[in-house]
Amino acid sequence: MKKMILSAAIGAAALGLASAASAATLDDVKAKGSVTCGVSAGIPGFSNPDDKGEWTGIDVDYCRGIAAAIFGDPSKAKFVPLSSKDRFPALQSGEVDVLTRNTTWTISRDTSLGFNFRTVNYYDGQGFIVKKGLNVKSALELSGAAVCVQTGTTTELNLADYFKTNNLQYNPVVFEKEADATTAYDAGRCDVYTTDQSGLYAIRLKMKNPDENIVLPEVISKEPLGPAVRQGDDKWFDIVTWVHYAMVNAEELGVTSKNVDEMKNSPNPDIKRMLGAEEGTKIGTDLGLSNEWAYNIIKQVGNYGEVFDRTVGPGSPLKIERGLNALWTKGGLQYAPPIR
Amino acid sequence: MAGMALNSDTPTTSKKASSLINDPKARGIFYQVLTLALLVLFVWTVTQNTIHNLQKANIASGFGFLNGRAGFDIGQSMIAYNSDSTYGRALIVGILNTLQVAVIGIITASILGFLIGIARLSRNWLIAKLAEIYVEVFRNIPPLLVIFFWYKGVISALPQARESLELPFSSYLNNRGLFLPKPVFGDGISLVLLALAVGIIATVIMARWAKRRQMRTGQPFHTVLVGLALILGLPILAFLAIGAPLSFDYPVAGRFNLTGGTVVAPEFMSLYLALSFYTAAFIAEIVRAGIRAVPKGQTEAANALGVRGADVTRLIVLPQALRIIIPPLTSQYLNLTKNSSLAVAVGFADVMAVGGTMLNQTGQAVEIVAIWVVIYLSISVTTAVFMNWFNARMALVER
Numbered sequence A: 001m002k003k004m005i006l007s008a009a010i011g012a013a014a015l016g017l018a019s020a021a022s023a024a025t026l027d028d029v030k031a032k033g034s035v036t037c038g039v040s041a042g043i044p045g046f047s048n049p050d051d052k053g054e055w056t057g058i059d060v061d062y063c064r065g066i067a068a069a070i071f072g073d074p075s076k077a078k079f080v081p082l083s084s085k086d087r088f089p090a091l092q093s094g095e096v097d098v099l100t101r102n103t104t105w106t107i108s109r110d111t112s113l114g115f116n117f118r119t120v121n122y123y124d125g126q127g128f129i130v131k132k133g134l135n136v137k138s139a140l141e142l143s144g145a146a147v148c149v150q151t152g153t154t155t156e157l158n159l160a161d162y163f164k165t166n167n168l169q170y171n172p173v174v175f176e177k178e179a180d181a182t183t184a185y186d187a188g189r190c191d192v193y194t195t196d197q198s199g200l201y202a203i204r205l206k207m208k209n210p211d212e213n214i215v216l217p218e219v220i221s222k223e224p225l226g227p228a229v230r231q232g233d234d235k236w237f238d239i240v241t242w243v244h245y246a247m248v249n250a251e252e253l254g255v256t257s258k259n260v261d262e263m264k265n266s267p268n269p270d271i272k273r274m275l276g277a278e279e280g281t282k283i284g285t286d287l288g289l290s291n292e293w294a295y296n297i298i299k300q301v302g303n304y305g306e307v308f309d310r311t312v313g314p315g316s317p318l319k320i321e322r323g324l325n326a327l328w329t330k331g332g333l334q335y336a337p338p339i340r
Numbered sequence B: 001m002a003g004m005a006l007n008s009d010t011p012t013t014s015k016k017a018s019s020l021i022n023d024p025k026a027r028g029i030f031y032q033v034l035t036l037a038l039l040v041l042f043v044w045t046v047t048q049n050t051i052h053n054l055q056k057a058n059i060a061s062g063f064g065f066l067n068g069r070a071g072f073d074i075g076q077s078m079i080a081y082n083s084d085s086t087y088g089r090a091l092i093v094g095i096l097n098t099l100q101v102a103v104i105g106i107i108t109a110s111i112l113g114f115l116i117g118i119a120r121l122s123r124n125w126l127i128a129k130l131a132e133i134y135v136e137v138f139r140n141i142p143p144l145l146v147i148f149f150w151y152k153g154v155i156s157a158l159p160q161a162r163e164s165l166e167l168p169f170s171s172y173l174n175n176r177g178l179f180l181p182k183p184v185f186g187d188g189i190s191l192v193l194l195a196l197a198v199g200i201i202a203t204v205i206m207a208r209w210a211k212r213r214q215m216r217t218g219q220p221f222h223t224v225l226v227g228l229a230l231i232l233g234l235p236i237l238a239f240l241a242i243g244a245p246l247s248f249d250y251p252v253a254g255r256f257n258l259t260g261g262t263v264v265a266p267e268f269m270s271l272y273l274a275l276s277f278y279t280a281a282f283i284a285e286i287v288r289a290g291i292r293a294v295p296k297g298q299t300e301a302a303n304a305l306g307v308r309g310a311d312v313t314r315l316i317v318l319p320q321a322l323r324i325i326i327p328p329l330t331s332q333y334l335n336l337t338k339n340s341s342l343a344v345a346v347g348f349a350d351v352m353a354v355g356g357t358m359l360n361q362t363g364q365a366v367e368i369v370a371i372w373v374v375i376y377l378s379i380s381v382t383t384a385v386f387m388n389w390f391n392a393r394m395a396l397v398e399r
Helices: A002-021 A025-032 A058-071 A087-093 A154-165 A178-186 A197-206 A234-253 A269-274 A293-300 A304-311 B002-009 B017-022 B024-056 B087-120 B125-139 B143-157 B189-217 B223-241 B266-292 B296-304 B309-346 B351-362 B365-394
Strands: A035-040 A077-082 A115-117 A122-124 A126-131 A145-150 A170-175 A192-196 A213-215 A223-225 A228-230 B165-167 B171-174 B177-180 B182-185 B246-249 B262-264
Touching: A025 A058, A025 A234, A035 A058, A035 A087, A058 A077, A058 A234, A058 A293, A058 A304, A077 A087, A087 A228, A087 B365, A122 A197, A126 A154, A126 A197, A145 A154, A145 A178, A154 A170, A154 A192, A154 B351, A170 A178, A178 A192, A178 A197, A192 A197, A197 A213, A228 A234, A234 A269, A234 A293, A234 A304, B017 B024, B087 B125, B087 B266, B087 B309, B087 B351, B087 B365, B125 B266, B143 B266, B143 B309, B177 B266, B189 B223, B266 B309, B296 B309, B309 B351, B309 B365, B351 B365
Parallel strands: A035 A077, A145 A170, A145 A192
Antiparallel strands: A115 A228, A122 A223, A126 A192, A126 A213, B165 B171, B171 B177, B177 B262, B182 B246
16 A cells, blocks of 8 residues: 555656646647747757757657647747656656657657657667777677666667677666766776667767777667657657658758749649649648648758768768768668658 | 543542643643554555645656666675666675775774874874874864765875885785685684684683682683684684685786776775764763762772772773763764765765665665665664673663
């Protein structure tokens, strides 16, 4: 009985908000005048405050896209930095409306956590970074190494599986915060740090001597990173999903933030339909938004290619290739269902 | 309800209803019943609400997940554990790690605290001042800061793995921890453990006999010396008798770090040192207060009766001081145990850290928080019960 009381009290505290928020997130968001997104506390390229305190990154821009679609104003996006441990309770409890926090889509998160995933805004895979001085060329040489890792991530599980499968010994040194884990690696507490490859490149920039660290060639996991919402609110789920698809479709159709105004008069019916310029269109209103929703996203945030380029791609310090994240027409995996 | 309870309680008074309202006893019972009913209602509502909301949010609930495969590794474990073990076992690893740091921390903090507390009463100005500075520094900074101080200190001040500091007895120290030779026991070592058990039992019996004899005849007996001889001597004799089957596994330089031997990880070291040093400051103050609280007249009376110096402290002052020291000491022990949850900050796998990982991998927030509460509550209550028993033993027995 004591256990029940305790769990009940905690549950009440955790879920008191959820009952109010889960029903109609769009109405709540419109009522409070902003959309609240859970982001990571500082991963360059994904969500990281710049020197002026402005949030930047591909996850942040996803959130701005949602704000642009709803309010026609990307500045109506609010960001809550969350540790990997805090992120799920924050979404479950309704503290954030959507989790755009480089979160891997897995079946258990989709089912037992009570979340919904559909879009992948970054296809990633887990890798290792080591000090050059160790002369390690492959992850298979890592037996006996101390590995720094962030707790509560799929990274931690993949790490255990990879070393077990390959019969390698290792000594995990586990931290709750990414910053603590990387600092410990940098200080020599561990030989290896592991996270998603995009994260490794991002973190290398922050190290004392970035050039003394190398990312090993092995990619040991599939990490489809995308936004998560609570189950039970299909309307909100649709909006979050289609923000990404609009950005991908825009790139495919050649619509950018610079030419979007001219494109409104394009003879291509696909483009006109997407931008809400078609006579009597109901696409936007059926989504619960205005017909300008996709136009607003593209005009104010950009298409997927533009966002990728300025946050993690060649236009950013990370300089990550498109790779798996290229459009399907260019050999990648980014594919959006048609807007019609 | 209240009226009925009252009637059965006070059958002799047959007054009118108006006086019942004014009866303080009846009112008292009424308000107690009312409070209890409201509390039950509140708990029931909260429980129902939680269950309802969990179902509505499609979050799986229950404790079944404890039997699932954990899938993650833990750096420090006292029992066999790997990623194929269950979440339940991972939790046990965490509990044992918490207990380990708490028990060793309590022992160290007590020794350190007693020494510093006595040093503060020293007539030597320098020793007293140093002890005072220690107490003032450590009890006025938050424990988390002390932990960081040790952790960053250990990691940044000690050499890298390849330039390990060599210590006596084939031990090494670097920023990955303290590497010690690991004793490897051969056959028949259980005989030594048996001898140890026999030694302890014999000592207890001997101590009882000695006490009874002293009560009867006034003849003292060297209980401590003989006890030590029994507890240490018997196992050593057994060990030599079976041919000293002991070898050592020495740490040697490996590809990345020293391998072999046993390792005291810097995460454990920093947490243990921080908790011990921090709590010792409070214990020192408690000890000083306890000793000061014994009236000077007690010492003077003992001297007047011809009891000698060391015996005055041992037989007169300390037993009385302990009676004052033990209750607040219990609080400090509980604090140390609870502060060990700060291990999360340095990545030591205590029950809080392991539970946090489990929470994240399974998403069972309500269940895990409940487990945490129950575990800390159990540890604290057990400590308190033991200390209360000890206190009762130490309390003044009037004859």
